[in-house]
Amino acid sequence: MKILITGFEPFGGEIINPSYEAVKSLPGEVNGAAIIKRQVPTVFRKSIMELEKLVDEIRPDIVIAVGQAGGRVDISVERVAINIDDAAIKDNEGNQPVDEAIFEDGENAYFSNLPIKAIVKRIKEGGIPASISNSAGTFVCNHIMYGLLYLIDKKYPGIKGGFIHVPYLPEQVVNKRNTPSMNINDIRKALILAVEAIVEHSAGGIAGDEGKV
Numbered sequence: 001m002k003i004l005i006t007g008f009e010p011f012g013g014e015i016i017n018p019s020y021e022a023v024k025s026l027p028g029e030v031n032g033a034a035i036i037k038r039q040v041p042t043v044f045r046k047s048i049m050e051l052e053k054l055v056d057e058i059r060p061d062i063v064i065a066v067g068q069a070g071g072r073v074d075i076s077v078e079r080v081a082i083n084i085d086d087a088a089i090k091d092n093e094g095n096q097p098v099d100e101a102i103f104e105d106g107e108n109a110y111f112s113n114l115p116i117k118a119i120v121k122r123i124k125e126g127g128i129p130a131s132i133s134n135s136a137g138t139f140v141c142n143h144i145m146y147g148l149l150y151l152i153d154k155k156y157p158g159i160k161g162g163f164i165h166v167p168y169l170p171e172q173v174v175n176k177r178n179t180p181s182m183n184i185n186d187i188r189k190a191l192i193l194a195v196e197a198i199v200e201h202s203a204g205g206i207a208g209d210e211g212k213v
């Protein structure tokens with residue numbers, strides 16, 4: 001089994017992005033599944049194009065996109081991506097789409113088809129705070145999650161895919177009072193636990209909890 005895990009470039013004035021810091025620290029294999037780690041640009045459109053190129057090349061069974069959610073307190077496993085770009089800040093190439101559809105021929109929303117409840121349960125059992133999130137926002141993270149699920153819907157129906165948001169690292173909040181953070185080892189461990197839950201689930205664990213509300 002091949003699992004593609006992506007993290008994002010730093011954006012919005014930050015010099016690191018915890019998502020790619022954690023992704024690049026992952027082992028090459030978890031429970032027999034090969035882990036392929038890549039960074040994607042924090043840029044509308046280009047992020048989806050690069051992700052599609054990676055999926056075409058690697059042909060993974062599972063894709064997990066990971067991104068930074070500054071201000072969130074825990075690991076949040078996203079349930080849904082919506083067909084809208086509405087950026088409050090510019091992306092890394094100066095784009096700032098407002099109220100634009102991502103794909104005109106796409107559904108209004110797509111649900112993650114990863115076992116989101118099993119992932120949250122496993123991360124919490126590992127002693128790390130985690131929850132399901134019902135919004136990935138309207139910036140590049142929602143954009144790539146939507147692009148991934150659109151790609152699965154239109155071209156690769158066999159692939160399972162979804163998105164996980166992670167908090168700031170402690171060094172990013174030194175000058176941001178009252179802002180939560182999580183250390184890199186816990187974020188890394190949470191991603192490994194997520195992969196374990198997904199591998200077990202696809203090996204015939206608790207079938208079909210994906211996307212259930």
Ligand code: PCA
Nearest residue numbers: 008042067068139140141
């Ligand atoms: N977080 C942003 C985009 C890139 C990232 O790591 C977001 O939540 O949309």
